[in-house]
Amino acid sequence: MRLSTIAISAGVLMLAACGSAEPEPAPTPSPTIAAPRTLVGADLDLSTLGAKIVGPQGPEVETVLSAGNRQIGTLVSYVACPAGVAACNPSEMPAETAYTYVHRITLADADETAEAAPTDGPEVVETAPTLFRTIRKASGFNQSIGYSTAEAEAALGDPDAISISSDNGSLIWRVVRGSGWKPGSTMTFWWQSTLPPQGPAEAYLLEIEGNQVAATGPFPPEDKPVEGSRN
Known part of the structure; x- marks a missing residue:
């Protein structure tokens, strides 16, 4: 009995010693960075569009695209209600209405005085990306997005030349295939x-x-902040 008591006491002391060790610090969580997400694009079907919204600049907004001292193209944008709507007045539309934002970019004609870029040799540099994007989060985006495949084939040489992604809510159309955007095309x-x-x-x-x-x-x-949240 005495040996058993001594063994039990030694075991209790060992457990007590183990329990007195300081616990390992919990790992510090690292923030999760959202990676760009690939989106599936659809062809543009104008038959699904109804009347355009008439804004302060009329039914369409036109912007001249300039870089340096030269014009490189124009952007014409509009927003349309679904097909069958004769007058697109958002205040009279149901809350679940999907509004289609349309953007038509037409590049300027080629500058005949500009020097052609070299195609080989040490002076050749990597081609800069060609893309069109929103620089803000597309509020209310319902995952429907795309481009005109017929125009992509005419302007870029490939109907599947465009890759679409979402980066922190911003929408990006990127040219990833084809022979380059032809001057004068849309x-x-x-x-x-x-x-x-x-x-x-x-x-x-x-x-x-x-x-x-x-x-x-x-x-x-x-997007409106959630009720009760603080900015």
Whole structure:
């Protein structure tokens, strides 16, 4: 009995010693960074569109796209109600209405005086990306988005030349295939929101030939904060 008591006491002391060790510090959580998300684009079907919203600049907003001292193109944008709507007045539309934002970019004709870029040799540099994007979160975006595949084939040489993604809520159409955007040609991009435009805003960006050109077009208001939350 005495040996058993001694063994039990030694075991209790060992457990007590183990329990007195300081616990390891909990790992510090690292913030999760949202990666760009690829979106599935659809062809532009004008038969699904109804009347356009008439804003302060009329049914369409036109912006001249300039870089340096030269015009590189124009952007014409509008927002339409669904097919069958004869007069698109957001105040009279149901809350679940999907508004289609349409953007048509036409590049300027080629400058005959400009020197052609080299195609080989040490002076060749990597081609800058060509893309059109929103520079703000597309509020109310309902995951419907795309471009005109017929225009992509005519302007870029490939109907599947455009890749679409969402980066922190901003929408990006990027040229990833084809023979390059032909001067004088047009590309039409579209997306849908459950929110009508608040008005023309400098909310778009065109990147082409190493130039970044901000553009104005109709854009929805920012998402409303959740009730009870603090800014």
